[in-house]
Amino acid sequence: MYRLLLISLLLFINSAKLYCQSSNMSLPAIQQQIQHxxxxxxxxxxLAFINPDNPKQQLLINAKEVFHAASTMKTPVMIEVYRQSSQGKFSLQDSILVKNEFKSIVDGSLYSMNIKDDSGEGxxxxxxxxxxxxxxxxDxxxxxxxxxxxxxxxxxxAKNVMITMKALGANDIQVLRGVEDSKAYQQGLNNTTTAYDLMLxxxxxxxxxxxxxxxxxxxxxxxxxxxxxxxxPAALPKSVKVAHKTGSITGVQHDTGIVYLxxxxxxxxxxxxxxxxxxxxGIAILSKVSGIIYRYMIQK
Structure with missing residues (x-):
């Protein structure tokens, strides 16, 4: 009986040690875990992580590496829309014609979007x-x-979007063109970003x-x-709210935003x-990394 009690006590002590270690993870330890x-x-x-209210609480991994922006460029576009609206150039309630004809930035030739390659089909x-x-x-x-x-x-x-991004200090966010401009894509004229600038x-x-x-x-x-x-959001409790924008193309998966505890x-x-x-x-690993960051934050 005493032996069983001793074993139970030792197991409890070891569990307590593991809990203390896991509940006091430092940013360097978190970085090592994420990198693994x-x-x-x-x-x-x-990866770029920051606590806006305590900027010293920050973690950067390949944060200045350039990536195809995919749909993360839609957040800068939204920012420019709201900025121009706030300046009185138009109202967000103004009506605008829904068209499907756009000019390539390469030569001005017209192209249209393919519903099969788009979301928000409605x-x-x-x-x-x-x-x-x-x-x-x-939408x-x-x-x-x-x-x-x-x-x-x-x-x-698009030029105004980039002017605003630079004014905000996000110099590496490049919004050169609209989506599905195949002539621009073939010439390497793509929308690009870095994790650091999106974090900013x-x-x-x-x-x-x-x-x-x-x-x-x-x-x-x-x-x-x-x-x-x-x-x-995938690995987080439902009580946690995430204001975010994803992006994906072949070989690319992104997610960017603000997590509210x-x-x-x-x-x-x-x-x-x-x-x-x-x-x-890729989605599974990035979701797992999000969970690691969340557990780090709730220990504080």
């Missing part, structure tokens, strides 16, 4: 009709509609330092309605990938 996960599958990854039923700018932003972010994106880029101008704009958004508190919160509210939740704290997390051989594996 990222090294477990083929691909190139980048918007195609509106071609030839009008929608509010606000509704198009919602661009929550359903990742490429058609809505191109309509809005035509409205605000989401940090400013979280702190209401992009346009103003009301406008920034309006953008956060749209991001909270995101329909694609396989990466950052039930106790009122928040953090910014950017997860980028490229050269993936198996997208499902």
């Amino acid at each position: 996960e990222l090294n477990s599958i083929p691909g190139t990854f980048a 918007l195609y039923k509106m071609i030839g009709k009008t929608m509010t700018i606000e509704a198009l932003v919602y 661009m972010i929550t359903y990742s509609s490429n058609l809505a994106t191109n309509i809005l880029i035509d409205k605000v101008g 704009i989401f940090q400013k958004m979280a702190l209401h330092q992009l346009v103003n508190a009301e406008v920034d919160q309006a953008m956060i509210n749209v991001l909270l309605e995101q329909k694609f939740n396989e990466i950052i 039930p106790d009122g704290r928040k953090y910014v997390l950017v997860l980028l990938s490229k050269n993936l051989q198996d997208s499902k594996q």
